[in-house]
Amino acid sequence: xxxxxxxxxxxxxxxxxxxxxxxxxxxxxxxxxxxxxxxxxxxxxxxxxxxxxxxxxxxxxxxxxxxxxxxxxxxxxxxxxxxxxxxxxxxxxxxxxxxxxxxxxxxxxxxxxxxxxxxxxxxxxxxxxxxxxxxxxxxxxxxxxxxxxxxxxxxxxxxxxxxxxxxxxxxxxxxxxxxxxxxxxxxxxxxxxxxxxxxxxxxxxxxxxxxxxxxxxxxxxxxxxxxxxxxxxxxxxxxxxxxxxxxxxxxxxxxxxxxxxxxxxxxxxxxxxxxxxxxxxxxxxxxxxxxxxxxxxxxxxxx
Amino acid sequence: xxxxxxxxxxxxxxxxxxxxxxxxxxxxxxxxxxxxxxxxxxxxxxxxxxxxxxxxxxxxxxxxxxxxxxxxxxxxxxxxxxxxxxxxxxxxxxxxxxxxxxxxxxxxxxxxxxxxxxxxxxxxxxxxxxxxxxxxxxxxxxxxxxxxxxxxxxxxxxxxxxxxxxxxxxxxxxxxxxxxxxxxxxxxxxxxxxxxxxxxxxxxxxxxxxxxxxxxxxxxxxxxxxxxxxxxxxxxxxxxxxxxxxxxxxxxxxxxxxxxxxxxxxxxxx
Numbered sequence: 001x002x003x004x005x006x007x008x009x010x011x012x013x014x015x016x017x018x019x020x021x022x023x024x025x026x027x028x029x030x031x032x033x034x035x036x037x038x039x040x041x042x043x044x045x046x047x048x049x050x051x052x053x054x055x056x057x058x059x060x061x062x063x064x065x066x067x068x069x070x071x072x073x074x075x076x077x078x079x080x081x082x083x084x085x086x087x088x089x090x091x092x093x094x095x096x097x098x099x100x101x102x103x104x105x106x107x108x109x110x111x112x113x114x115x116x117x118x119x120x121x122x123x124x125x126x127x128x129x130x131x132x133x134x135x136x137x138x139x140x141x142x143x144x145x146x147x148x149x150x151x152x153x154x155x156x157x158x159x160x161x162x163x164x165x166x167x168x169x170x171x172x173x174x175x176x177x178x179x180x181x182x183x184x185x186x187x188x189x190x191x192x193x194x195x196x197x198x199x200x201x202x203x204x205x206x207x208x209x210x211x212x213x214x215x216x217x218x219x220x221x222x223x224x225x226x227x228x229x230x231x232x233x234x235x236x237x238x239x240x241x242x243x244x245x246x247x248x249x250x251x252x253x254x255x256x257x258x259x260x261x262x263x264x265x266x267x268x269x270x271x272x273x274x275x276x277x278x279x280x281x282x283x284x285x286x287x288x289x290x291x292x293x294x295x296x297x298x299x300x301x302x303x
Numbered sequence: 304x305x306x307x308x309x310x311x312x313x314x315x316x317x318x319x320x321x322x323x324x325x326x327x328x329x330x331x332x333x334x335x336x337x338x339x340x341x342x343x344x345x346x347x348x349x350x351x352x353x354x355x356x357x358x359x360x361x362x363x364x365x366x367x368x369x370x371x372x373x374x375x376x377x378x379x380x381x382x383x384x385x386x387x388x389x390x391x392x393x394x395x396x397x398x399x400x401x402x403x404x405x406x407x408x409x410x411x412x413x414x415x416x417x418x419x420x421x422x423x424x425x426x427x428x429x430x431x432x433x434x435x436x437x438x439x440x441x442x443x444x445x446x447x448x449x450x451x452x453x454x455x456x457x458x459x460x461x462x463x464x465x466x467x468x469x470x471x472x473x474x475x476x477x478x479x480x481x482x483x484x485x486x487x488x489x490x491x492x493x494x495x496x497x498x499x500x501x502x503x504x505x506x507x508x509x510x511x512x513x514x515x516x517x518x519x520x521x522x523x524x525x526x527x528x529x530x531x532x533x534x535x536x537x538x539x540x541x542x543x544x545x546x547x548x549x550x551x552x553x554x555x556x557x558x559x560x561x562x563x564x565x566x567x568x569x570x571x572x573x
Contacts, residue, residue, distance in 0.1 A: 162418075166411050169400070169421035173408045176397035180405075183356075183395065184412045184464070185382035 003264075005141040011260030012148035013213055014228060015253040016206035018236070019155055021229025022252045024071075024199035027163070028175035032196060033089030033226055034074040035203050037096030038067035040222030042204025044104045047111060047217035056117040060208045067204020070096060071196035079189035089226075100219045108218045116212035121147035144213065151209070155202060156249045162198075163245055171195055172245075203229075224277045227284050232256035234287035259283075304369065305332040305355070305472055305504065311363035312350050312528075324350040326528035327364070332472075332506070332521075334369075337498055339515045340508045341547065342525035343554060348508050351525060352476050355506070357381040369471040383413030386465030388458060388478040395461035398450030402441075402460060405449050406430045409464030433463055437493050455486030459493050466497050473498065475507040479514070487511075491518070512551070516544040526554055 017039060024032035046063030050056060070092055077088035101107065125143035130136060162168045174181030174191045181188050203225065211217040236255025240247055263280075267273060312325040324347045332338055342348040353359035355366065357378035365374045368384050389395045396405050407421040431442035438459055449457060458478055465473060475494065479487035491514060498505050509515055515522055522539055524532035524547075532550065534542055 164421055165418045166407065166416040166421045167418060169404050170408050170411060170416045173397040173400055173405065176399050177394065179389065179394045180397050181408070182379045183382055183387045183389075184408050185379050185414075186408070186416070187377075187379045 001138060002141050005138070005145050007260055007264045008257060009141070009145045009148050009213065010210070011257035012145070012152050012253070013206055013209045014260065015152050015232065015256035016155060016202045016209070017225050017229045018232035018252045018256040019152075019159060019249065020199040020202035020206070021226060022233050022249065023159070023202070024196055025230060026233060026248070027172050028192060028195045028199075030078075030085050030175075030192065030196065031089070031226070032071070032074065032199060033086060034070055034092045034096075034196070034200055035089075035226035035229060036222045036224065037093035037100070038070040038200040038204045038222070039207040039210075039225040040100045040219060041070055041096055041103075042067045042207030043211035043217040043221055044100045044207075044219065045204075046208030047109050047211050048103055048105075050111060050114045050116060050212070051109065056115060056120055056212070060117050060205065060212070063208035064201050064205040067207070068197040068201040070204070071198075071200030072193055074200075075189075075193040075196040079192045097219070104217060104219055107220070108216060110216045111212060112215055117209070118144050118147065118212045148209070151205075152253050155205075156253055159198075160246050160249055224280060227277070227280050228259075229256075231280050231283045231287070232259050234284065235259050238287070304334045304367075305330070305506075306367040307331075307355065307364065308366075309364035310351070310354060310361055310366070312347075312354050312359055313362050323528050325354060328528070328530060329364075330523075330530070332504055334471075334504050335502050336521055337503070337505045337519040338507070338521045338523060339519040340506060340523045340525060341510075341512070341515045342508075342531075343551065346525045347528035348525040349476065350528075352474055352506065352508055355472070356385060356387055356474055384471040385474055386412070386470030386472070387474045388461045388465050388476065390477040390480050392454045392457035392461065392481065393450075395464070396449045396457055399448055401446050402434075402449050402452070403427060403430055403445040405460065406445075406464055406467065409467045412464075412468055430463075433467075434460070437463065437496070438489075453486065455482050455490055458482065458486075458490045462490070462493055462497055466501060466503065469501055469503070471504065473503045473505040475505065475509075477508050477510055480510050494518075512544040512547040515547055516542050522547075524550060 017035065021032070021035060024030045024035070042063040045066040046059050049059035049062050054062070074088045074092045077083040077091060078085055083091070122140050122143045125146050126139045129139040129142050134142060163172055170181060170186050171191045171194060174186050174188045175195065178188045181191070207222065210221070232255040233252050234255070235258055236251035236253070237248070239254060239258065240251040243251055263276065266279065271279065307328060307330040310325050310328045311323060313321050313323045315321040326347070328351060340348050340351070350359055354361050357376060361374060365372065367373065371384065373381055373384065387395070397408070403422050403426070407426060410426060427445060430445060435442040438456065441456060441459070444452065449460060452460065479490050482490060494507070495518060497503070507519065520539060521535045522532070522542060523530050531554070
């Protein structure tokens with residue numbers, strides 16, 4: 001029971017990465033490698049702030065903001081210095097590997113004994129759940145799950161609302177067809193900047209929450225995150241089919257949880273954890289290639 | 304009013320010669336004039352249009368529009384004054400967004416796009432009204448992805464978008480070239496109507512000599528980056544597609560028709 005709850009909680013925490021990748025990759029057609037670096041950055045900054053005694057909420061928001069800055073850097077390299085998208089992300093992520101190590105001071109910092117945002121959620125939400133009849137251990141785990149649900153629900157709603165405003169709609173238009181957006185007076189460089197800032201803030205928030213959930217921050221923890229996000233986006237899209245913006249956002253979050261459940265099932269069935277990242281990459285490859293074999297016609301997917 | 308003065312655009316390929324795609328063109332379009340631009344492939348007509356839209360940088364000369372010196376304005380800044388329709392229907396619209404969302408972006412052209420709801424009821428009603436006035440039935444498709452519309456329908460929506468807020472200049476870059484003849488005809492009807500109703504200043508590049516003869520109140524023939532022929536007023540009204548075909552043949556027969564001769568011919572023609 002607790003393992004299942006924990007799988008859900010983890011899947012929801014990583015859904016924020018998936019949402020970030022949805023913004024950068026789906027809305028802006030930007031395969032953003034920065035994701036790997038900003039996930040770790042979010043975790044590292046949050047962990048360092050927490051151990052320094054900063055309030056958990058502020059520490060988490062600080063981690064989130066650091067990811068936004070990383071995203072801005074990649075966008076600046078691309079939009080204003082003309083560096084190719086993939087290369088811009090690779091450069092920033094490589095530089096972040098050093099930054100993360102320096103900020104954290106060593107390769108791994110435990111958060112045991114530090115009051116985290118998830119501890120706070122457990123205190124706030126755990127008691128009502130216990131009164132509702134759950135055992136203390138299950139109630140604690142369930143409280144963290146409910147907290148993640150609230151965070152992801154808030155993120156989905158905020159993205160949905162923002163991308164339906166005038167600014168958000170113009171940003172989606174620019175990500176879809178840059179010529180059109182420029183012809184209608186939108187500065188596509190500035191939009192890419194805002195888009196990657198949003199995407200990497202979400203990713204870094206995820207990193208900060210995962211560090212608090214698992215009780216440590218590690219400079220390696222971001223490796224493969226962009227591929228994880230893509231897998232979740234594709235899986236979500238496969239679950240719901242063509243959907244508008246709101247549906248696609250919910251599907252992306254659901255894709256992350258589903259993928260996490262599949263991974264848990266595969267591990268239980270005997271998959272060597274060492275092969276996890278390779279398996280994730282294979283899923284993304286399959287999702288990229290499958291449409292070419294499945295249908296000749298073009299499915300207009302909308303968001 | 305558009306004033307292009309001594310415009311020069313040069314391209315150079317590594318090791319190759321420098322080509323002047325636009326070679327000292329001066330052009331004044333009074334407000335409300337509808338100019339049709341024709342020319343062979345590589346004549347420089349698209350570069351000329353691009354230099355006005357801001358996609359191509361002028362290497363020399365200046366550009367004024369509606370009282371602003373826009374020579375140094377970037378493409379998205381010029382969009383405050385300029386509405387555009389492209390040859391490729393996919394270039395002028397965002398495929399994955401709905402028709403109404405596309406229009407919502409156009410409604411903010413040249414304005415600050417803020418955190419207000421993009422597709423409110425007022426915009427929806429106005430969009431339905433404007434689309435229905437041009438193509439009855441199109442207003443029922445506001446909530447469909449614009450990618451699901453036919454090329455002709457998309458070009459008509461793009462026209463409506465480009466003129467949603469009255470532009471100081473409407474640039475049409477062979478906007479019917481990618482369409483079948485029936486759709487091209489519908490788009491041209493819509494174009495002529497919108498330009499007439501709004502009294503727009505418009506510059507239309509076309510490959511169709513029939514369109515060039517039938518539309519507009521002035522015709523420019525661009526050849527080797529220069530204006531080889533400029534027909535206005537009564538002479539433009541008398542001009543037929545056959546006349547233009549003859550002119551094109553003459554140009555093709557000798558690309559030897561040198562600039563001076565072309566000018567002489569142009570003067571004789573007018």
